[in-house]
Amino acid sequence: EIVMTQSPATLSVSPGERATLSCWASQSVSSNLAWYQQKPGQAPRLLIYDASTRATGFPARFSGSGSGTDFTLTISSLQSEDFAVYYCQQFNKWPYTFGQGTHLEIK
Amino acid sequence: EVQLLESGGGLVQPGGSLRLSCAASGFTFSSYAMNWVRQAPGKGLEWVSGISSGGGSTNYADSVKGRFTISRDNSKNTLYLQMNSLRVEDTAIYYCAKGGKRWPPGAFDIWGQGTMVTVSS
Numbered sequence: 001e002i003v004m005t006q007s008p009a010t011l012s013v014s015p016g017e018r019a020t021l022s023c024w025a026s027q028s029v030s031s032n033l034a035w036y037q038q039k040p041g042q043a044p045r046l047l048i049y050d051a052s053t054r055a056t057g058f059p060a061r062f063s064g065s066g067s068g069t070d071f072t073l074t075i076s077s078l079q080s081e082d083f084a085v086y087y088c089q090q091f092n093k094w095p096y097t098f099g100q101g102t103h104l105e106i107k
Numbered sequence: 108e109v110q111l112l113e114s115g116g117g118l119v120q121p122g123g124s125l126r127l128s129c130a131a132s133g134f135t136f137s138s139y140a141m142n143w144v145r146q147a148p149g150k151g152l153e154w155v156s157g158i159s160s161g162g163g164s165t166n167y168a169d170s171v172k173g174r175f176t177i178s179r180d181n182s183k184n185t186l187y188l189q190m191n192s193l194r195v196e197d198t199a200i201y202y203c204a205k206g207g208k209r210w211p212p213g214a215f216d217i218w219g220q221g222t223m224v225t226v227s228s
Contacts, residue, residue: 001169034214036152043202043221044144044152049214087152091213095168096142096154 002026002090006099012107015078021102023071023088031067032092038101039084047086048073080106109133109217111203116222123193123226129186129203129219137161137181140212143188145199146221155201156188159210166211171197193226200224 003026013019023033035048046055048064051071061076075082083106088099115127129141143155156167156177165177176189186203200221206212 032213036215038152043218044215045218046214046216049216055216089152089154089214091211094166094211096157096211098152098154101151 001095002029002093002097004088004090004097004099006086006088006102008102009100010103010105012105013078014107015080017078017107019075019078019082019104021073021075021086021104023066023073023099025069025071025090028068029090029092032090033064033066033071034089034091035064035073036087036089037084038087044087075104078104109205111205111217111219113201113203113219113222116201116224118225118227119193120228121193121195121226124189124191125193125224127188127190127201127203127222127224129188131184131186131205134205134217136179136184138208140206140208140210141177141179141186142204142206142212142215143177143186144202144204144215144218145197145224146202147196147199150199153199157206157212158186159212160208164210190224193224195226198224198226 005024007022031051033051036044038044052064112130142157174192202221204215205217
């Protein structure tokens, strides 16, 4: 199974600042990677798919990059509604696997 | 509006069974692969199972293989997860999630609100 590793586990950032979240795959997943946002008590929401395509409803301050084994989610200027847990997921090979999540908290 | 609504969760003893349902609306259910994803209390996401649009292809996480069965009824726009031989470690919120039209299904673009399954004596 492909192991997805996210870093850091917790990221403390002030509103208006930039946040950079990382995700690594134990083997190449090409561009078959998604990012999800989950707020407390809510279901996850698809944020980025195919490594860099933003899903409907998310503003341009969210961007994804990378391919192969190294991926990055960048939020250019954090707004209050962006503080949440973010998961990466590979869909290149069964079983689909998620990273353990990065908790983005207000500094 | 595209919507997924899970039901069927509850409290069950170890070794027991439960069937979850996920009612879909707002899209052509029969055209899309579907999945179950779970989240143990305070933990991360774990993909459980997936099924192709016509139901002819399925896949399972090793942790549930042989115990859980995914199925769908396209005439009723409903996805199911039959869970047998339940274990304490199966305790989680179970989400159904819509995939793409292809198989394997790609990213999960719509999620239900989840149904809680608690396995405890």
